[in-house]
Structure formats: C-alpha cells, structure tokens
Amino acid sequence: MKRALEQIKKHEGFNRHPYSNDSNTLSIGYGRKLDTLGISQEEAEVLLANDLSFLQNIIQISVNTKKCNSPRMAALVALSYNLGFDGLMNFKRTLESVEKGSFDCISSELLHSHWARKAPMRAVELILQMETGKWQ
Structure with missing residues (x-):
C-alpha cells in the first residue's frame, strides 16, 4: 500500500x-x-488540533501571556480561532489587560463588540473564563 x-x-x-x-x-x-x-470527525479533530496549536504558538509570540493560566490561554486561542488571529489582535485593550494580568478589566471591550452581539453565549463563556481563570 x-x-x-x-x-x-x-x-x-x-x-x-x-x-x-x-x-x-x-x-x-x-x-x-x-x-x-467530505472529511471524517477524526480528520476534522486532527485539523482542529493543528489549527489550535498554530494559534497558541502565534499568540504566545505576539502577546505576553506569562500571566495566563491554561483556561485563560484556551480562551485566547478560542477567540483567535473564531475571529481569526488578526481579529483577536484588534482587541488592543483586552490584550494590554492580558499582558498586565488585569483580567478583571477584560469584559468591557469584548462585551461591547460586534463579536459578542453575534455569539453572545460564546462571548459570555469565554469572557468569564478570562476573568476567573477557571474553565466554564
């Protein structure tokens, strides 16, 4: 074969x-x-895992994520996956808060965004995850 x-x-x-x-x-x-x-679910999961690994790497190169625990990093990756990396980079105040470790300041910019209006359930979950540092 x-x-x-x-x-x-x-x-x-x-x-x-x-x-x-x-x-x-x-x-x-x-x-x-x-x-x-088409593709199988297993193939889709391999593609997804590859995409998320790539996004995590590029986020860590572009943003100081040293103060992010695993749930917070996952929320950034999920945001980038949903919005595209450039879309995530447009949330300047959010990323400044991440770099400072000021996670209680995250919600304002994200909650008032077009993204949050389009996907409110996802937005609330990821914002809460960023603020608390706990999986939702």
Whole structure:
C-alpha cells in the first residue's frame, strides 16, 4: 500500500487549498473529493488540533501571556480561532489587560463588540473564563 500511496501522491500532486478538479468536483490535498467524501470527525479533530496549536504558538509570540493560566490561554486561542488571529489582535485593550494580568478589566471591550452581539453565549463563556481563570 505504501508504494500505491506514493504513486498516487506523484500523480495527483498536493494542493493545500480546495480546488475544482477535471470532473468539476471540489478537491483538496492529494485529490480528496470534498463534494462526495467530505472529511471524517477524526480528520476534522486532527485539523482542529493543528489549527489550535498554530494559534497558541502565534499568540504566545505576539502577546505576553506569562500571566495566563491554561483556561485563560484556551480562551485566547478560542477567540483567535473564531475571529481569526488578526481579529483577536484588534482587541488592543483586552490584550494590554492580558499582558498586565488585569483580567478583571477584560469584559468591557469584548462585551461591547460586534463579536459578542453575534455569539453572545460564546462571548459570555469565554469572557468569564478570562476573568476567573477557571474553565466554564
């Protein structure tokens, strides 16, 4: 099977972004047909874990998170996953509070944001997690 895998990889080529193939179906990777096969829950979880690891690394490079415990760091990662990294970086006062360890000041900017209006349950949970440092 290993030789077959290598042969198919050679023939298909790798595409990291979805594309329309010759039969006009949406494909990704080494020709995986997203229209018909999609992805399994296990594959989605691997992708999610990779995305979250990447986001945690880039957040820790960009923001002083030394005063964040695990629940607070997870909340920052969740915010970045939902908003995109650039979206998280737009919350300047929130990130300044994180760097100072002033977690009681977090809620104001986040609660009055477009994001909180669009996803109020998520916002309340993540804001509370940031403020208390406890999993919600």
